[in-house]
Amino acid sequence: MLLQDGRKIRFLGINTPEVAHGNQPAEAGGEQAKLWLQQRLEHQYISLEGDSEAQDKYGRTLAYVFTQDQQHINLQLVKNGLATVSIFPPNLKYTEALLAAQQSAEQARLGIWGEDAYAPLAFQNLTTDNYHGWKRITGRIQAIKQGVKGSYLQFSDQAAVQVDQQYAGLFPTLESYVGKNLEVRGWLYRSKDRFTLPVRHPRQIKVLDR
Numbered sequence: 001m002l003l004q005d006g007r008k009i010r011f012l013g014i015n016t017p018e019v020a021h022g023n024q025p026a027e028a029g030g031e032q033a034k035l036w037l038q039q040r041l042e043h044q045y046i047s048l049e050g051d052s053e054a055q056d057k058y059g060r061t062l063a064y065v066f067t068q069d070q071q072h073i074n075l076q077l078v079k080n081g082l083a084t085v086s087i088f089p090p091n092l093k094y095t096e097a098l099l100a101a102q103q104s105a106e107q108a109r110l111g112i113w114g115e116d117a118y119a120p121l122a123f124q125n126l127t128t129d130n131y132h133g134w135k136r137i138t139g140r141i142q143a144i145k146q147g148v149k150g151s152y153l154q155f156s157d158q159a160a161v162q163v164d165q166q167y168a169g170l171f172p173t174l175e176s177y178v179g180k181n182l183e184v185r186g187w188l189y190r191s192k193d194r195f196t197l198p199v200r201h202p203r204q205i206k207v208l209d210r
Contacts, residue, residue, distance in 0.1 A: 001037070001065070010060040011074050012051055013098050015086035015134060017112065027133055029112040033082040041065075041073065051091035064094060078102050081111020084118075084134055084185070087201040089167060099203055120183055123159040126195050131188045137197055138184075138208070141177045152196070153177050161205070162198040171202045181208040 001009040017027035019034050048063035056062055065073040075094065077083035079101040087095055106113045121130070123139035139155040146152075151174055153161040161184050163171060183206040189196045199205060 008060040010056050010062050012062050012064050012091050013085060013094055014074050014078055014083040016077060016083045028115040028117040029082060033077065036082055051093045053091055062091065075101055079105055081105040081113050087203060089170060089200055123155040126159060131190055131195055135188055136183055136185050140181050144174055144178060158193055159195045162196050167200045182206065183208055
């Protein structure tokens with residue numbers, strides 16, 4: 001979002017699907033989120049509320065956005081199924097409210113939650129064609145491996161969840177995930193035939209069999 005004073009705003013705590021740009025097609029739900037925002041915010045006065053960090057690495061202002069009648073736009077996007085929760089510690093001010101809104105939208109299959117692109121994907125079915133974008137990956141954790149920057153919860157030798165050392169203190173004992181079926185949410189990275197999904201917060205992980 002671009003303000004009249006030239007500032008670019010990055011909505012804290014959420015991620016909306018990408019719209020078409022360059023040679024990249026729009027992600028499912030991207031145009032709907034853009035239209036919703038335009039209808040509510042274009043040429044309107046807003047207020048911004050910050051969190052622990054003022055800007056992201058691209059120089060964008062990080063903010064929770066409120067309308068003149070105190071509608072929390074970040075929360076409304078999630079509540080309407082137009083955005084997913086994206087947790088970036090230490091910016092955690094509205095995390096629980098956003099997660100509750102996401103759970104309600106997901107249960108009601110609103111917006112993106114009715115799209116096949118956002119359905120859970122078993123790690124065994126990951127390919128070089130389908131790993132792009134925000135994903136919900138499922139599978140049983142077989143082991144933990146230690147790396148230079150942190151730990152890896154191994155679905156297999158080809159797929160793992162990465163917990164960097166800087167975020168490790170937010171998580172329960174990682175051994176507690178071994179042998180459990182998980183759903184893990186976020187963005188995957190690929191190196192040759194190996195897929196890695198970094199997580200920054202335990203609420204990106206859902207244990208499916210307690």
